[in-house]
Amino acid sequence: MEREAAELFEEFKELTASEFFRRNKQMLGFSGKIRSLTMVFHELITNSLDAAEEAGILPEIKIDLKRLDKDHYILRHTDNGPGIPERYITKVYCTMFAGSKFRNIQSRGQQGLGCSGCVLLSQMTTGKPAKVVSGYMEGDQLKGVEMTFKMDVKTNKGLILERKAADVQSTGVSIELHFKDVSYSLSEQGAYEYIRRTIIGNPHAKITFRDPTGHKYIFNRASDIIPPLPKEVLPHPKGVTADDLIFMAKHTDKRRFRSLLTSNLSRMSAKRVNEVEKVTGIDLNKRPKDMKWDEAEEIVETFAKMDFMAPPTSGLIPIGKEQIEKGIREILNPEFVATTTRKPKTFRGGVSFIIEAGIAYGGDSGRMVGDQRKAEIMRFANRVPLAFDQGSCAITEALKSIDWKRYGIRDLDNAPITVFVNIISTNVPYLSTGKQSVAPEPDILHEVRQATMKIARGMQKYLRSKKAAKEEAMRAKVFESLVPVIIREAAVLAEKDVPEYDTVLAKVTRRAKYEEVVQEDVVQDE
């Protein structure tokens, strides 16, 4: 029985992005009750931090999570960012693939899926609308608006149910969402741990969190420094493809290809353009739309052979080694900590990135498994904690490839240490829409290894001197208990009075490091 094509195509449909993700919510990271709630925290916190920093505001977030029933919660999330102008509110929260971050700029969010994903999940599990209060400046005026809306998945747009002016005291956004089928947990993948890690990666942020039991946690800033504003960085010539050039040419307002190159790429002066023209023989004064694929390809091949300055790194704002140390000390209270921020490098030829790393030993480092502390790997990308998909992540892969025995750690899994790694880039190569793991680019793997090995050497020294001190203390103890016996017995044998030795002994055992071992022998010989 054969059927003809027309019949089979009767069911042909086009979905909107919202409809697609309604059918595939696990692709937004919404799978499992605990993970789903953590992903909601992730998306909302990420957006608040980005917004505040972009506006030059020291971020402060208040989160209130109420449990109404088993697996049924109300989340209220409030920030002190610049707010969202009224006409963008439903676009931000109800249109997927929409956002202000589709630029070559370092930001936590990138995809225009996060906030709308949270609204979708809320709506899918409870049918309840979202409520947003936004305070924002319009010229000199502080405006406030309150809106209640739903997402229309068939059109990928918002449906406003209620709208009124709101009396706000400052700028910022407050969103209230209902969720079912999610679960609050204190586990490593739960929402609480997510906040804790956020503070380590963002010591300039303050987060107040009221948990479902009513307990209020205040995570204070360890630092009052607002990170510099991230800047948009033009793509580097070695990082563009022929398709990128053709795409730019199609959507530019420049009249000549020459000016498109200088204005859309970094490190591309008029002089360099002339060089390209000379090598390729292509007339770069032509209109951008007249650029042919083969020509674009030839230009890209020429770029590959030319020497350029490395991509500008003014757009990359690392946390900084001091800040990371502050964050780690605040949260983990370790015996030992070492941190590093490496110099910018590039992957895929032209995308710059920075690796930062930290190691904490002792105190609250590591994670408790039963009554033992095991190693804990904290992965971050642009300061955002990566909570899931650890196995497939470049950071994990790099850390596992290190020979930890060389650094005094017999078994990475069972050491009481926390390893912190953050990758900063305008284009973090995430492996999936859930943005929970970094693709194993060779240059990234290399840098993570180098950064970690560098600080591991510091830890090795610390562990070595700790071990030496411990052995020393044991030796001193032995000395203190045996020497008096020997002296007394010697006095008896020599038929003399036992001499006064307390002061000498105290001096000897108090003496630091390797000296005293030798010294002791000398004393005994006397």
Added chain:
Amino acid sequence: MEREAAELFEEFKELTASEFFRRNKQMLGFSGKIRSLTMVFHELITNSLDAAEEAGILPEIKIDLKRLDKDHYILRHTDNGPGIPERYITKVYCTMFAGSKFRNIQSRGQQGLGCSGCVLLSQMTTGKPAKVVSGYMEGDQLKGVEMTFKMDVKTNKGLILERKAADVQSTGVSIELHFKDVSYSLSEQGAYEYIRRTIIGNPHAKITFRDPTGHKYIFNRASDIIPPLPKEVLPHPKGVTADDLIFMAKHTDKRRFRSLLTSNLSRMSAKRVNEVEKVTGIDLNKRPKDMKWDEAEEIVETFAKMDFMAPPTSGLIPIGKEQIEKGIREILNPEFVATTTRKPKTFRGGVSFIIEAGIAYGGDSGRMVGDQRKAEIMRFANRVPLAFDQGSCAITEALKSIDWKRYGIRDLDNAPITVFVNIISTNVPYLSTGKQSVAPEPDILHEVRQATMKIARGMQKYLRSKKAAKEEAMRAKVFESLVPVIIREAAVLAEKDVPEYDTVLAKVTRRAKYEEVVQEDVVQDE
């Protein structure tokens, strides 16, 4: 320095799905040269098999991969399916989130991303248009059309460059695409292995493949049976959410909620609807659009408490244990093979699925690593080989949790076996847009374990009797070499002639199970 909201939102943009994936091609599985090409094979083969089967045609695919230059290929992929009517061609190949498979039906593709993803990758790496020749029936007439087109990512639509009537001999689609930055490989994750596994999971398919060296591989059918047409299955009451009911209510042409329930859900008779009405007290004669969320929720809660027949499984078409065995024998030529197709089960309460498994031992089973054969896990979903993300897949997790020692395999990794697992479902819970791993639903994990342990017992018996036969043969050998000596020595001691013992000895040593071993020895002795 604070910036106000309006300024920050100047850059606000909406992307089309094509633009989104152009920026994030790794989310379609296009990362790495080898993987990218394998994903292209995957998407095109998958679509061809689905189309042929839906039309009731025994699938035959011809693939021709030419290397023009290092990392630069032309791929021509031709099938004998029902073809694509002209007006759908650019929709299929240039519009993302579009397709005919957004139904509750078992099919390999599901997302409307595959073919358009291939065109996008081709265009992004070479700037070349796609060329398609489609032959299809329109009424009694065979029509043929040839089109050359590009994808306009800004609109998520096709741009036709050329269109002409084509002289075709039969129905089917032939597509020609150029690729750069991809690589053909014979490795486990390469395109060749992908085809080989496709044949194991689809023994009714024929694939002819000309590789870049010009060598032509013909993978013949091991079976001439066209799989039955998959049928659309209505969702089971235990598998729907309140959101699903509200969504159905919003987009139905039924006048009453009652008839929406009976026509949109399986196992939902008028009698069962009356029961729901009685329990909930909700008037089900109301118009669908008047259904409130709370009511929908109450209805779903009532479903959860009611007993229903399991979901219909007529829509699930497993490969079948005999077919799997044929496929495995054809490709692996093993010493031993056992296969099973389990009864349908459900996950998440109402989504039915079937697990099929096979184990092959010896022959070409396992994969060569150096000069050793190691275990090979072949994962399939709806007959499609899953080539990547093995670590995060439910199938791998289930197999690793089995105590293989109990089945005569000391170390799974180092055994010369191939384990085959296929999950059949109308809704395979994939973990990502690349559809390469299955979510670890507890019911799925359980079934994979059960299926595998069942056939592993068969293998255990085989291995045991193989071992017994070997020991038996050794014992017989010992017997045959020692008994004559003893008899001769005894004769000497007794001062008698050596008696005739060959017949008796042959009889005795032949008593074992594996006669031929003994037979050979007997022959040698003559």
